[in-house]
Amino acid sequence: MTSTARRSVGVFLLCALLSGPAASGCGSFGDYARDRAWDALDMVRIQGLAGVGLDVNGELTHFFGIGGGAFHAWAAGIGTRRIGVWHELCLDFDVPFAIVLSEKRTIDGDEPDRRNEFNLYDLLDQKEHPYSATENNKLQWLSARICVFAFVGIDAELRVGEALDFVVGIFGLDPAKDDKAGAPREGDNAWGSDTKSQA
Numbered sequence: 001m002t003s004t005a006r007r008s009v010g011v012f013l014l015c016a017l018l019s020g021p022a023a024s025g026c027g028s029f030g031d032y033a034r035d036r037a038w039d040a041l042d043m044v045r046i047q048g049l050a051g052v053g054l055d056v057n058g059e060l061t062h063f064f065g066i067g068g069g070a071f072h073a074w075a076a077g078i079g080t081r082r083i084g085v086w087h088e089l090c091l092d093f094d095v096p097f098a099i100v101l102s103e104k105r106t107i108d109g110d111e112p113d114r115r116n117e118f119n120l121y122d123l124l125d126q127k128e129h130p131y132s133a134t135e136n137n138k139l140q141w142l143s144a145r146i147c148v149f150a151f152v153g154i155d156a157e158l159r160v161g162e163a164l165d166f167v168v169g170i171f172g173l174d175p176a177k178d179d180k181a182g183a184p185r186e187g188d189n190a191w192g193s194d195t196k197s198q199a
């Protein structure tokens with residue numbers, strides 16, 4: 001079993017429990033329950049880490065942060081629509097007062113699976129794209145993250161925008177536009193290179 005498959009097993013079992021019985025008798029309720037389960041999982045990322053590197057970093061939204069570092073580590077916990085164990089490379093660079101904020105994260109691949117970068121100078125110079133990200137909706141901007149790593153560590157993120165998506169999702173709304181998206185499949189960019197957002 002590949003690492004991608006392993007980390008999806010827990011999520012798959014959760015969704016199978018929710019959608020399996022319902023799907024046979026009422027497919028739409030099965031879809032609804034599965035999407036609520038994914039939305040709930042989107043609200044936090046929390047990972048225990050063990051590997052090589054140093055990182056101390058705090059971020060409030062994708063625009064304000066302090067600290068930085070880099071690590072290459074095994075991660076265990078909750079990622080984006082995945083539960084399990086995976087190998088992760090993370091590069092952080094946050095200068096106070098939002099001069100530069102950058103995060104690049106690779107999970108089992110060469111290209112960054114997840115990236116967001118903001119440069120205040122580019123904004124002040126009115127350059128075309130002071131912010132860019134691989135994640136595809138502005139709800140991603142509302143988050144609080146802390147990472148402390150020195151060969152072992154923890155990386156935790158409360159995703160306020162995704163919590164909002166979960167709450168209104170109960171009533172059938174989908175501001176994150178991620179319902180029916182399901183889990184990242186083998187070989188997929190989990191966040192979709194074709195959904196790059198720029199602002």
Ligand SMILES: [Ca+2]
Binds near residue numbers: 039169177179
């Ligand atoms: Ca949703």
